[in-house]
Amino acid sequence: MSERKHEEVLYSSFQNTEEGKKELYEYSKKKILEGQPQTNYNSLTKLPALRLFFYEAGEIIRAKPEQKYAVLVMDITQFKAVNEFLGRSEGDRLLRFIGECLAEYVRSRPDTAASHVRADNFCLFTSYREKGELAELAIDLKRRVEELPFAYRVILSIGICASEETEPAVNYLKDCAAIAMAEIKGKYYADYKFFSEDMRTKMLQEKQIESDVVGALKNGDIVPYIQPKVYMDTGEIVGGEALARWKYQGGLMRPDRFIPVIERNGMIIEVDRCIWEQVFRYQRKVMDEGRTPVPISINVSRMHIYDKNHMNDVLYGLRDKYRVPVEYIPLELTESAFAPGEDEIQGRMQKLREQGFIISMDDFGSGYSSLNMLKARELDEIKVDKEFMGDLDREKSRIVLKHLLAMLHELNVDIIVEGVETEAQRDFLLENNCRRAQGFLYYRPMPLDDFDALMKSGA
Numbered sequence: 001m002s003e004r005k006h007e008e009v010l011y012s013s014f015q016n017t018e019e020g021k022k023e024l025y026e027y028s029k030k031k032i033l034e035g036q037p038q039t040n041y042n043s044l045t046k047l048p049a050l051r052l053f054f055y056e057a058g059e060i061i062r063a064k065p066e067q068k069y070a071v072l073v074m075d076i077t078q079f080k081a082v083n084e085f086l087g088r089s090e091g092d093r094l095l096r097f098i099g100e101c102l103a104e105y106v107r108s109r110p111d112t113a114a115s116h117v118r119a120d121n122f123c124l125f126t127s128y129r130e131k132g133e134l135a136e137l138a139i140d141l142k143r144r145v146e147e148l149p150f151a152y153r154v155i156l157s158i159g160i161c162a163s164e165e166t167e168p169a170v171n172y173l174k175d176c177a178a179i180a181m182a183e184i185k186g187k188y189y190a191d192y193k194f195f196s197e198d199m200r201t202k203m204l205q206e207k208q209i210e211s212d213v214v215g216a217l218k219n220g221d222i223v224p225y226i227q228p229k230v231y232m233d234t235g236e237i238v239g240g241e242a243l244a245r246w247k248y249q250g251g252l253m254r255p256d257r258f259i260p261v262i263e264r265n266g267m268i269i270e271v272d273r274c275i276w277e278q279v280f281r282y283q284r285k286v287m288d289e290g291r292t293p294v295p296i297s298i299n300v301s302r303m304h305i306y307d308k309n310h311m312n313d314v315l316y317g318l319r320d321k322y323r324v325p326v327e328y329i330p331l332e333l334t335e336s337a338f339a340p341g342e343d344e345i346q347g348r349m350q351k352l353r354e355q356g357f358i359i360s361m362d363d364f365g366s367g368y369s370s371l372n373m374l375k376a377r378e379l380d381e382i383k384v385d386k387e388f389m390g391d392l393d394r395e396k397s398r399i400v401l402k403h404l405l406a407m408l409h410e411l412n413v414d415i416i417v418e419g420v421e422t423e424a425q426r427d428f429l430l431e432n433n434c435r436r437a438q439g440f441l442y443y444r445p446m447p448l449d450d451f452d453a454l455m456k457s458g459a
Contacts, residue, residue: 042116044092045099053115057125057170060111064127067111070134070162071173072124072192073181074098074141077155079120086152094145094154098122101144105137123174131194134160138192157185161195179203209261212248217274221247224275224282225445226296228454229416231435232426237455238436239295241332242279243445244271269303273314279329282448284322286455294455297330297360305333305348316355330358332383353378363418365404379413386419389439392428405432 083091102114111127159181176195184190229239246253360381420439
């Protein structure tokens with residue numbers, strides 16, 4: 001095994017065996033003795049590099065194995081923006097200040113070590129008696145950094161892993177603290193976060209999803225479920241929306257479990273491509289049987305739109321391969337894709353409209369919408385977010401929705417409302433000249449074959 005590979009194995013996450021700890025300690029000691037000062041310390045902050053940090057923490061544990069120990073991991077939210085807007089010298093000044101704070105803790109607290117891991121990432125190893133002591137330490141560090149005179153608001157995110165075991169593996173504590181830190185990074189109201197086993201379970205589940213999704217695509221386990229769209233006054237099905245579902249371990253995995261994971265790791269593109277192809281294939285089948293399809297919309301993420309080649313190769317390729325008129329495949333984009341400043345996305349959507357695709361804004365009202373955006377963007381359809389349906393018993397909610405629907409009618413865009421679940425909601429929408437809806441009052445998402453049977457029945 002190469003030396004680099006040996007290090008990767010030793011420092012890999014969750015290696016917490018007695019044999020592993022011993023080998024890590026001996027190897028770290030060997031490398032420290034062999035190393036040069038410039039490789040053992042960060043040149044900017046003068047704090048130990050990670051290898052020396054592991055060695056120093058190991059020495060502390062070996063000297064006092066009966067104590068409880070913890071690791072705090074920290075970094076700066078949007079540190080890149082500091083360098084971009086204020087310059088590298090100011091970014092370096094901030095990093096040196098954090099390094100000085102940690103060095104002071106090392107001097108003032110017994111059994112403590114610190115490291116400047118890389119860029120804006122630091123960690124602190126220390127003994128403790130009660131977890132409250134660690135919380136106070138995190139709050140003190142965060143306060144000192146945020147009170148530093150600086151032309152940019154600095155937000156420090158801190159994750160903590162406190163071990164109750166004797167002689168814990170320091171690399172394991174560091175990795176767990178990093179998981180806790182990731183839970184709150186960018187959340188301005190959170191000072192720190194302790195690692196919990198729930199986090200570890202969640203992380204392992206997400207890793208399992210990332211591992212399994214490739215096989216699921218290959219085996220045909222990612223399938224479209226169709227939720228019909230209806231005319232509320234007649235019940236007639238006038239379209240549908242294709243939603244990804246994963247056949248998993250004898251059942252269906254909930255979308256909220258796997259969609260956020262594959263969005264983060266980029267696999268959403270492959271999953272969507274799989275769904276798109278099945279929808280195009282189905283519409284071709286309907287046409288070959290001499291029936292007229294109803295439009296089935298597919299969801300398009302910002303990631304697809306940003307990748308021009310992907311849109312050309314996949315979306316246009318499926319259109320040409322299956323010879324399906326594009327008015328039978330509307331494109332639903334989330335409201336954030338229409339936000340001001342997204343000129344590149346707007347240009348590509350306009351080209352799609354020129355090709356005949358119907359563009360629908362999904363989840364309208366969920367976060368980014370504005371009257372200026374509606375005035376500036378060319379849209380074919382607006383899907384009003386289901387949150388508007390949640391509190392129609394309130395007078396203010398009814399007033400807002402009533403005038404929203406009236407405005408959209410005047411803008412001459414098609415309207416569909418999501419999340420219609422009660423007859424009272426239906427009646428309110430019909431009273432305000434809104435005919436089309438999706439919701440459990442009519443149909444839940446269903447397998448493609450069930451949707452096909454429903455359409456053949458003349459629903």
